[in-house]
Amino acid sequence: MKLNFCSLSSGSSGNCYYLGNEFHGILIDAGISATSIRKFLKNMDISMQTIMGVLITHNHIDHIRGLEVLTRKNNFPAFTTHKIWNSILTPQKNISRDSMREIFLMQKFHVADFDIEAFPVCHDAPETIGFHICAGDKKITIVTDLGHICQTAAPYIKAANLLVIESNYDEQMLVNGRYPHYLKARIQSDHGHLGNHQTAAFLADIISDNLSDICLAHLSINNNTPELVLQTLYQTFSERGIMLNGQPRISILNRNIPTKMIKLTE
């Protein structure tokens, strides 16, 4: 069975990720317009008809911007927890009840060929979740907004063959940058985002032969660069004596354009 992953967009201007085999696909978050999602998928020869659902991580606008139109114009449901649905639904966000599916933390559910579990992460939304997805013998974990890696989330992250994890900000750039003090404190807090050193140190702790792909996601436009993410990662690995011989593959997810398709199985 083929299994492909790609990011359509990653970062504070919009998050949307695709995972699919030759028959079906799912989306994770809908933070860009439904039109862009359809266009990006079409450019990769993926029909919207093959999408069986969208999983939603939390209510921040960079994760749900396109959700209302996406569910209205397509026939597939959207999955998230009761608490997150409550935080998404406002008089302005009118999502049809027919497309809403409620899921429960750490209880498996199925969408087409995918077995999925949601787990809680620490972030400054009413509730935020990561997803652990099993497809055939491959395991994919997606955690894009979290201030630190708590004990509940760590096992799901460690079990991944393909891991999408944020590396949001360079610590020096954030501290020396122009953001107001309260915003710097929010981003750095345990309920904010992961900095490059935090992500790199965690990856150095968990790296194993099982991990085939690391996708570094949700880079800040003002407080990070792809070069700094990689430099921090390689330096941390080298200090820990970790040598990379082509595995895991490391990708930086683009802010506003899709990445190349990552093939997990041919």
Ligand SMILES: [Zn+2]
């Ligand atoms: Zn976000």
Ligand SMILES: [Zn+2]
């Ligand atoms: Zn967020």
